[in-house]
Amino acid sequence: MNRRTLLATAALGLGLGLGGAASAQGMDKVKACFVYVGPVGDGGWTYQHHQGLLAVEAEFGDRVETAYQESVPEGADAERVLTQMALSGCNIIFTTSFGYMDATNNVAAKFPDIKFEHATGYKREHPNVSIYNARFYEGRAVTGLIAGHMTKSNKIGYIGSFPIPEVVQGINATYLHAKKVNPDVSISVVWAYTWFDPAKEADAAKALIEQGVDVIVQHTDSTAPLAEAAKTPGVIGFGQASDMSEYKTNPDGTPGPRVSSIIDEWSPYYIKRVGALLDGTWESIDSWEGIAAGEVVIGEITEAVPAEVKAEAEALRDAIADGSYHPFTGPLNKQDGSAWLAEGETASDGDLLGMKFYVEGISGDIPN
Template identity: 50%
Template structure:
């Protein structure tokens, strides 16, 4: 083979190799330009909705002037506290401090309640008014205060009361029909309008069935002091009273009457069990309805300060219960009529003509006392003996 032929052969092989390489390169580029489609991504699972955090329970505290076992005033308030627990369950946490004196020490108790995280605080006696006002003035804005039987309010403090004079009047109706001596006796606690109003109302109820009634009063100047209450009750019995009534917190008056084979009433709570033979009836307070409403207001965000509430038979706060079988049917019927009239507003206890102890009119014929009048009573009505302390 000639050299030219060899060169032509090599040239032909070279071109063939280049052509093959070009084809391979071309195929390679085509594959890179059209990569295999990626598998579609899986859609993310929707996030589970987080449960809303459980609201913290409302912390509620009660300050009591007496022991919860007094069988009367404080016992009734504590029943109201228990009614709140039963109504709201784990939405609330309640606590109480008993035997809190009506003095400067009450302010320390209220401040301690604030420090423990309580947002609704109840003070359950008249003498807590000033200490509570002082504590409320410095309290965080979300702390709410409720004061029983007082008359001063603030932006974060309101008052509440029960028309105890309605229960006193109904007890008086029974007393007026049961006395043999026409002399009734009352053991008074502290001579504030609330207590004087109850003594007068008791007397008016008795006079509605027996105009000859006279009422004697002995003051002990304390809410809860069984020995003093016993001594006062005995003094009234010695003075000729054969039916006793009280505006104190223990069952001592009823028990003293029992020992003398006389009659008496329970006050604030049903005291039948303390002396069944002497017990004529109990004028009770049911704080549950108001405490439930106040708690609901706080939970709902509708609570407002600077207001006052005064509830009675109409609202289910006052009643007379456990009337003795010794009480004649006509007296029971009279009490039921009074109760029905108080409930529907057709009967007014404080309606003229009404005379004061001095014989001068305090309400003209047909005139009905308003709450301002009732809240400022510092006089005895005709038929009550003695003088109002400090009057």
């Protein structure tokens, strides 16, 4: 089971239909616990969630105690770990993978006085459960623009994890914004069917490079695609989930493949939610924030990117942040040529959360 999917409108409606009362009173001290699907040192997804834990410690000092367990498989093991955490005195538990969704709700039912926060799911079956996600597609619009300008072969490669709406959003946003600045661009997708497997990710990057791709975009979590890109002069890529800044410069001092990054910044959310439990205002919510809230951050754009391209990318970032631009704005058609968005119309959250189609111009099928 993959971790970061949000289902379509009907499922979203299930979550939005369940409100939660605020906590009756504040707390002098909170024990905040985190369950990670990967290792803290993965360099991507889990690493960034752990940075959020550290930010909570820095914000609240001795008013908070933290605990975490890494590399917890999705499934029965997750329910066991969550039960142990609940019994160990955790007041709020963050479960940071989609596949923990059922386990989170099952354990929450048994411990109604403990708050549970589930990343990227859609079920809020109990008033002590919240769900949260980030609008990663906003960041991919910005890096897609950079990719469209930077490619010399006009071929962009995309390493997809699983064929779920979140990833399809990213592919479409990347392509659309590359196409805006480079009408000749094409995008090729390789599905890795994993979130974190450096060997598979490296193989996917190598296969794309062998097809003539000179820009690698990844929706997987390790640094392996950037390491593979570094082996071929002229191939660039982007940090995923974390900055991956170690790939800005090669060992010989020449510019490295990483020209920017999409950073998942969970710290604001974690600080807000632990703070709400401390001050007695915690309530069950469904959160989906992006660049404007600081949860999706565009990492440093390096000097390898021309100044005018950097300025254009930063302007797009700022327009998304202030709400004057939406990455999915019509006129847009679906891959089969059928109309999707009319002139000036923007995609609804329901369309995005259930996105299982490519936009017009992308070749290939989305696997079932």
